[in-house]
Amino acid sequence: METPPSSSMDLGLEIAHAFFTPIQQSSPPSSNKRHTKVSVVGAGNVGMAIAQTILTQDLVDILALVDSKPDKLRGEMLDLQHAAAFLPRTRILSAVDFSVTSDSDLCIVTAGARQIPGESRLNLLHRNLALFKEIIPPLARHSPNSVLLIVSNPVDVLTFIAWKLSGFPSNRVIGSGTNLDSSRFRFLIADHLDVNAQDVQAYIVGEHGDSSVALWSSISVGGVPVLSFLEKQEIAYEKETLEKIHKAVVGSAYEVISLKGYTSWAIGYSVASLARTLLRDQRRIHPVSVLANGFYGIEDSSGGNVFLSLPAQLGRGGVLGVTNVHLTDEEAQRLRDSAEAIWDVQNQLGI
Numbered sequence: 001m002e003t004p005p006s007s008s009m010d011l012g013l014e015i016a017h018a019f020f021t022p023i024q025q026s027s028p029p030s031s032n033k034r035h036t037k038v039s040v041v042g043a044g045n046v047g048m049a050i051a052q053t054i055l056t057q058d059l060v061d062i063l064a065l066v067d068s069k070p071d072k073l074r075g076e077m078l079d080l081q082h083a084a085a086f087l088p089r090t091r092i093l094s095a096v097d098f099s100v101t102s103d104s105d106l107c108i109v110t111a112g113a114r115q116i117p118g119e120s121r122l123n124l125l126h127r128n129l130a131l132f133k134e135i136i137p138p139l140a141r142h143s144p145n146s147v148l149l150i151v152s153n154p155v156d157v158l159t160f161i162a163w164k165l166s167g168f169p170s171n172r173v174i175g176s177g178t179n180l181d182s183s184r185f186r187f188l189i190a191d192h193l194d195v196n197a198q199d200v201q202a203y204i205v206g207e208h209g210d211s212s213v214a215l216w217s218s219i220s221v222g223g224v225p226v227l228s229f230l231e232k233q234e235i236a237y238e239k240e241t242l243e244k245i246h247k248a249v250v251g252s253a254y255e256v257i258s259l260k261g262y263t264s265w266a267i268g269y270s271v272a273s274l275a276r277t278l279l280r281d282q283r284r285i286h287p288v289s290v291l292a293n294g295f296y297g298i299e300d301s302s303g304g305n306v307f308l309s310l311p312a313q314l315g316r317g318g319v320l321g322v323t324n325v326h327l328t329d330e331e332a333q334r335l336r337d338s339a340e341a342i343w344d345v346q347n348q349l350g351i
Contacts, residue, residue, distance in 0.1 A: 039107045
């Protein structure tokens with residue numbers, strides 16, 4: 001879609017070559033030059049926020065956009081291309097055909113059916129299952145060595161579906177999970193304590209949804225464990241205050257949606273942070289949706305394979321490992337309950 005006719009391309013190259021005089025006795029460019037490529041499936045508000053953030057952070061050499069609406073897709077591509085003078089040099093492609101995603105290092109899926117008023121969650125999942133059957137196999141076929149990053153909701157079940165449909169090893173199929181929830185959590189704690197959010201270490205794990213689990217026991221500020229510090233200093237705190245902060249995290253996305261109709265910028269920055277860690281092999285820890293069986297007794301409670309968010313170390317190969325965070329008995333039980341909630345819905349899909 002983005003390639004002009006060959007005659008104009010040849011003319012453009014001829015003119016470009018006329019601008020420069022080659023260096024004498026130079027060697028040809030290395031044949032093993034490697035370009036970093038990311039594909040984003042879905043050119044809606046979320047997909048374009050992710051694409052825009054990835055572009056501004058200079059994370060890729062090639063960005064491919066895929067959507068089922070050709071006019072909308074071409075318009076978004078042209079709008080980004082017209083900003084070339086203000087952005088790092090990136091080749092931007094777009095097409096309704098998945099061949100444009102070939103040889104991607106990272107494939108980000110944001111496409112998904114929206115819930116119709118009065119529609120059950122199960123019916124919505126069935127429609128998304130049908131959609132993923134059209135998206136995931138061609139992505140896997142064109143980029144067999146890529147990492148799949150699922151952003152579409154409900155993200156935990158759809159990450160499981162992507163894993164099954166792709167045939168990829170579980171370490172290369174990741175859901176955006178509670179990475180953004182944890183960012184909101186850190187912000188609210190920092191606001192409550194009047195500190196910088198970057199100095200707060202805190203995780204939301206489990207389902208990206210109502211059964212998510214706040215890991216209060218492992219929260220630290222500037223390296224100081226918060227709850228144990230309060231207990232040692234005999235500073236009273238109420239559990240209701242903690243629950244209110246967690247509820248604010250769960251409800252924050254709904255509030256944004258009710259005010260502006262959708263969420264976009266925060267998830268754009270969240271997914272770009274995941275892309276940076278994956279593509280640059282930074283080995284940072286993010287709470288993302290991973291195959292959770294074998295952790296915290298989850299395989300015993302759920303009865304089958306489930307994806308949910310755990311603090312995971314990410315790198316070029318995808319998930320490198322899950323952090324051995326100490327959980328209280330109550331937190332571990334809540335995590336297993338969250339796994340069961342996901343499994344109950346997933347089990348009704350018959351996959």
